[in-house]
Amino acid sequence: MAIRSRRGLVGGVAVALAVPVLSWVAGAMVRAGSVPVTSARPLLDAFGFLAWVALIVLGPIGIAIAGRSAGIRDALSWVAWLIVLAPAFAVVWFAAVAQLSGALGNPF
Numbered sequence: 001m002a003i004r005s006r007r008g009l010v011g012g013v014a015v016a017l018a019v020p021v022l023s024w025v026a027g028a029m030v031r032a033g034s035v036p037v038t039s040a041r042p043l044l045d046a047f048g049f050l051a052w053v054a055l056i057v058l059g060p061i062g063i064a065i066a067g068r069s070a071g072i073r074d075a076l077s078w079v080a081w082l083i084v085l086a087p088a089f090a091v092v093w094f095a096a097v098a099q100l101s102g103a104l105g106n107p108f
Contacts, residue, residue: 004068004069004070004071005069006069007069008065008066008068008069009066009069009070011065011066011069012062012063012064012065012066012067012068012069013062013066014062015058015061015062015065016054016058016059016061016062016063016066016089017062017089017092018054018058019047019050019051019053019054019058019096020051020054020092020093020095020096020097021092021096022047023047023048023050023051023096023097023099023100024095024096024099024100026040026043026044026047026100026103027044027047027096027099027100027101027102027103027104028099028103030044030103030104031099031102031103037103037104037105041104044100044103044104045104047100048097048100048101048104051093051096051097051100054093055093059089059093063081063082063085063086063089066085067081067085
């Protein structure tokens with residue numbers, strides 16, 4: 001496996017992780033007191049919805065873009081790629097959602 005396109009690899013990672021990272025940062029800012037909860041509530045609710053979209057749509061699309069750009073072609077390599085990246089993405093997503101829901105006052 002040789003990386004065919006570093007730009008595509010970075011782009012795939014960016015597609016997969018953009019919403020979770022932004023959700024985590026928004027939640028951290030509210031919890032730190034940088035942004036008041038009352039004024040940020042509509043934005044945080046929108047991030048909550050986008051987090052589900054990221055889990056269902058953007059995460060798999062980003063992982064697929066990164067895999068194609070990494071030069072993965074055969075089925076066994078794709079299985080290994082998904083075994084490693086799907087749980088890693090799920091952990092990042094869960095941490096972001098936990099941070100965001102804690103900022104909204106809805107802890108797990």
